[in-house]
Amino acid sequence: MSAEIICIGTELLLGDILNTNCQYLAQELAGLGIPHYYQSVVGDNLQRIHQVIEVAASRAEILIFTGGLGPTPDDLTTEAIASFFKTPLEEKPEIIAAIKAKYASVGRKMTANNKKQALIPVGANILPNPTGTAPGMIWEISYSGKTLTIMTFPGVPSEMHRMWQDTAVPFLKSQGWGQNIIYSQMLRFRGIGESALATKVDHLFDLSNPTVAPYASKGEVRLRICAKAKSETEAMALIKPIAEEIQNIAGLDYFGKDEETLEAVVGKLLSDRKETVAVAESCTGGGLGSILTAIPGSSKYFLGGIIAYSNQVKMALLSVNESTLNKWGAVSHPVAREMAQGAKQKLNTDWGISITGIAGPDGGTDTKPVGLVYIGLASPDGEVESFECRFGKDRERSLIRYLSSYQALDLLRRKLLTL
Amino acid sequence: MSAEIICIGTELLLGDILNTNCQYLAQELAGLGIPHYYQSVVGDNLQRIHQVIEVAASRAEILIFTGGLGPTPDDLTTEAIASFFKTPLEEKPEIIAAIKAKYASVGRKMTANNKKQALIPVGANILPNPTGTAPGMIWEISYSGKTLTIMTFPGVPSEMHRMWQDTAVPFLKSQGWGQNIIYSQMLRFRGIGESALATKVDHLFDLSNPTVAPYASKGEVRLRICAKAKSETEAMALIKPIAEEIQNIAGLDYFGKDEETLEAVVGKLLSDRKETVAVAESCTGGGLGSILTAIPGSSKYFLGGIIAYSNQVKMALLSVNESTLNKWGAVSHPVAREMAQGAKQKLNTDWGISITGIAGPDGGTDTKPVGLVYIGLASPDGEVESFECRFGKDRERSLIRYLSSYQALDLLRRKLLTL
Numbered sequence: 001m002s003a004e005i006i007c008i009g010t011e012l013l014l015g016d017i018l019n020t021n022c023q024y025l026a027q028e029l030a031g032l033g034i035p036h037y038y039q040s041v042v043g044d045n046l047q048r049i050h051q052v053i054e055v056a057a058s059r060a061e062i063l064i065f066t067g068g069l070g071p072t073p074d075d076l077t078t079e080a081i082a083s084f085f086k087t088p089l090e091e092k093p094e095i096i097a098a099i100k101a102k103y104a105s106v107g108r109k110m111t112a113n114n115k116k117q118a119l120i121p122v123g124a125n126i127l128p129n130p131t132g133t134a135p136g137m138i139w140e141i142s143y144s145g146k147t148l149t150i151m152t153f154p155g156v157p158s159e160m161h162r163m164w165q166d167t168a169v170p171f172l173k174s175q176g177w178g179q180n181i182i183y184s185q186m187l188r189f190r191g192i193g194e195s196a197l198a199t200k201v202d203h204l205f206d207l208s209n210p211t212v213a214p215y216a217s218k219g220e221v222r223l224r225i226c227a228k229a230k231s232e233t234e235a236m237a238l239i240k241p242i243a244e245e246i247q248n249i250a251g252l253d254y255f256g257k258d259e260e261t262l263e264a265v266v267g268k269l270l271s272d273r274k275e276t277v278a279v280a281e282s283c284t285g286g287g288l289g290s291i292l293t294a295i296p297g298s299s300k301y302f303l304g305g306i307i308a309y310s311n312q313v314k315m316a317l318l319s320v321n322e323s324t325l326n327k328w329g330a331v332s333h334p335v336a337r338e339m340a341q342g343a344k345q346k347l348n349t350d351w352g353i354s355i356t357g358i359a360g361p362d363g364g365t366d367t368k369p370v371g372l373v374y375i376g377l378a379s380p381d382g383e384v385e386s387f388e389c390r391f392g393k394d395r396e397r398s399l400i401r402y403l404s405s406y407q408a409l410d411l412l413r414r415k416l417l418t419l
Numbered sequence: 420m421s422a423e424i425i426c427i428g429t430e431l432l433l434g435d436i437l438n439t440n441c442q443y444l445a446q447e448l449a450g451l452g453i454p455h456y457y458q459s460v461v462g463d464n465l466q467r468i469h470q471v472i473e474v475a476a477s478r479a480e481i482l483i484f485t486g487g488l489g490p491t492p493d494d495l496t497t498e499a500i501a502s503f504f505k506t507p508l509e510e511k512p513e514i515i516a517a518i519k520a521k522y523a524s525v526g527r528k529m530t531a532n533n534k535k536q537a538l539i540p541v542g543a544n545i546l547p548n549p550t551g552t553a554p555g556m557i558w559e560i561s562y563s564g565k566t567l568t569i570m571t572f573p574g575v576p577s578e579m580h581r582m583w584q585d586t587a588v589p590f591l592k593s594q595g596w597g598q599n600i601i602y603s604q605m606l607r608f609r610g611i612g613e614s615a616l617a618t619k620v621d622h623l624f625d626l627s628n629p630t631v632a633p634y635a636s637k638g639e640v641r642l643r644i645c646a647k648a649k650s651e652t653e654a655m656a657l658i659k660p661i662a663e664e665i666q667n668i669a670g671l672d673y674f675g676k677d678e679e680t681l682e683a684v685v686g687k688l689l690s691d692r693k694e695t696v697a698v699a700e701s702c703t704g705g706g707l708g709s710i711l712t713a714i715p716g717s718s719k720y721f722l723g724g725i726i727a728y729s730n731q732v733k734m735a736l737l738s739v740n741e742s743t744l745n746k747w748g749a750v751s752h753p754v755a756r757e758m759a760q761g762a763k764q765k766l767n768t769d770w771g772i773s774i775t776g777i778a779g780p781d782g783g784t785d786t787k788p789v790g791l792v793y794i795g796l797a798s799p800d801g802e803v804e805s806f807e808c809r810f811g812k813d814r815e816r817s818l819i820r821y822l823s824s825y826q827a828l829d830l831l832r833r834k835l836l837t838l
Binding site: 016018019026036041042043045071072073102106113284285288289292294299302304305306312346347348 | 431432433434435436437438439441442443444445446447448449455456457458459460461462464467471478603612613614615617618624632633634635636637643645698700702703704705706707708709711712713715716717718721722723724725726728729731732735736765766767778779780781809810812813815816817818820
């Protein structure tokens with residue numbers, strides 16, 4: 001038994017979009033222990049979709065399709081599957097009702113071409129799409145002496161992920177998949193490079209179960225510990241001692257595991273202490289506040305902040321001194337400190353964090369190059385510190401802004417942990 | 420004549436890496452005008468690679484392989500190709516010499532397993548790898564009554580790109596490709612759904628050169644106009660009248676083309692008018708400011724803003740009236756208006772935009788569900804408006820926040836264009 005992934009869309013053949021759906025599904029199949037040997041991409045063309053189905057149906061038992069479920073004439077996936085298996089399409093009133101309700105909830109009306117999305121092959125089950133209009137299907141059908149399971153998903157990644165988790169995973173588990181499991185834990189680190197961390201835990205890379213492997217990602221380093229076992233408990237028992245050993249070695253550079261983002265970790269530390277924070281942002285323009293408020297319930301510890309993009313606003317709303325700006329420039333230790341202090345005082349919080357820097361591509365000089373960023377941190381006890389970061393003048397504006405926000409959060413995390 | 424992309428590597432099947440090579444090659448093939456209808460991914464397994472070659476060789480004339488050229492036993496691409504076409508491998512002394520020289524230049528020695536990388540099928544030409552050890556090949560071979568061209572590249576994207584540009588592109592051009600180019604323009608729309616827009620421009624979907632096709636993406640809809648021609652000028656002459664027709668039909672729902680993001684379009688409108696804007700953000704927590712400042716040079720028109728996540732901050736820093744908050748609640752038309760007005764006044768700008776809403780997943784009620792967002796807009800002439808958006812209670816927090824910020828920008832854009 002194996003599964004095959006088939007992604008449909010001319011935009012993939014033109015290279016307009018990156019095929020992230022394939023990677024997502026591949027990881028999910030691996031996690032469920034479903035073997036998967038081939039992936040195919042084909043355009044919105046009936047005959048060619050038929051050809052791909054013919055090849056895939058001859059070698060796999062589970063065919064997973066993404067893309068081509070939209071309302072326009074070039075969306076052919078459902079039609080191609082039905083015609084390949086010589087099965088008529090039928091209109092499902094419950095899909096029509098669901099699409100109408102979705103449009104109504106946003107004050108719009110369903111258009112005639114949406115009707116097409118209500119057609120699925122006779123005998124197939126609807127795979128509901130809670131966040132978009134195009135539903136998918138789960139269809140079990142006899143073909144060439146075996147049972148094929150066909151699943152379709154829209155190409156929009158967020159819709160696909162939700163449908164996969166809500167409906168496809170429970171279905172596959174009910175079929176007996178996901179018993180022998182591969183379970184992994186991702187440990188996350190900041191403030192240390194991949195090679196430096198790898199050197200420290202080098203002796204663990206030869207383990208066979210669990211395995212340990214490093215990954216570099218934007219602004220952080222990760223170590224994946226991966227165990228094969230009959231149950232999650234058994235897998236966790238294999239993973240736990242290794243994870244603890246690594247955490248001991250890494251110390252403060254370790255910040256969380258799996259879905260524990262830095263903003264969630266900082267949020268929990270603040271919540272636990274019943275403390276609040278405010279931000280003062282220049283070059284990040286609100287990015288730090290946006291990251292902090294990505295966490296549901298962040299209103300418990302995040303009160304708000306001031307986006308002080310211009311010097312005028314730094315003075316008027318954060319009480320940064322004109323003389324400090326004139327003497328040191330907006331991108332400096334003293335201004336970062338006055339901004340952090342200003343945020344803390346104006347918003348009456350326990351903590352204030354500030355960011356001021358040169359995100360580029362213009363505005364850099366020899367002494368203050370693009371990528372130079374100062375972070376200010378005002379603590380509950382009245383202490384105000386500042387930190388200099390140099391993210392490199394050749395880095396992109398978006399990356400410099402991203403790294404600045406996370407560096408500020410990481411400095412707050414370290415302070416909270418060592419206070 | 421068409422090409423097919425075959426990516427080889429078990430790491431792709433496990434979802435460990437994203438297949439960026441496929442997108443790169445797809446874009447390159449489109450640029451050269453080489454038709455390309457299928458992409459395949461297969462693991463490091465001889466038999467399965469054979470199966471993929473068999474299918475691909477039956478439908479295409481140019482087979483482009485990436486991955487599996489390394490020195491370890493699981494790297495099977497060259498061996499699989501040679502054995503499929505029943506051709507022996509031969510060791511190329513010039514490859515051995517090149518690998519030795521590369522190692523010597525970094526003070527290392529070639530290892531025994533590198534020898535494997537010097538084997539290519541008899542009759543194939545070396546495709547040099549200036550930045551890594553694994554060379555590829557270009558091999559023209561008769562198969563089943565036609566001439567097949569086989570090209571292999573390593574999986575490391577930077578090496579593959581360099582080899583593609585240095586050797587493969589000149590080779591393909593020498594074969595007559597790249598004379599006819601495919602040129603496309605992407606038109607971008609907001610405030611209209613994919614199906615509604617498709618209905619309006621339905622008559623254009625049957626064109627053959629240029630073609631018109633719709634794409635839905637997060638919060639916006641796109642129409643791609645794609646022309647085949649001998650030159651960019653000729654292609655643009657085909658595209659221009661269609662683009663103009665579509666823009667006329669779409670009116671204000673059209674906001675830009677290609678790389679013209681909404682934040683860039685709004686920034687340009689403000690710059691042209693020499694006007695400034697400030698933000699007041701509740702549920703987006705700084706996201707709107709972050710989007711506005713993603714544009715280099717945004718300091719010309721963006722002065723800053725106030726992140727008023729708590730009601731206390733709405734009152735203290737934006738002068739929202741306590742009575743308004745008590746009477747209408749923080750998520751309401753009147754509060755959105757007072758916030759926009761507050762931002763404009765406190766930061767002394769021409770425009771003020773505000774966002775207040777329920778991003779979820781908690782905090783929704785029957786009358787004020789998750790996804791309910793109010794946007795306030797204070798204009799230079801003193802007018803203050805507010806708009807209600809319902810993004811749907813089942814949508815994710817991150818999406819509601821994203822859509823809120825872009826909806827606010829779009830309302831500002833429409834106001835700037837109709838003032």
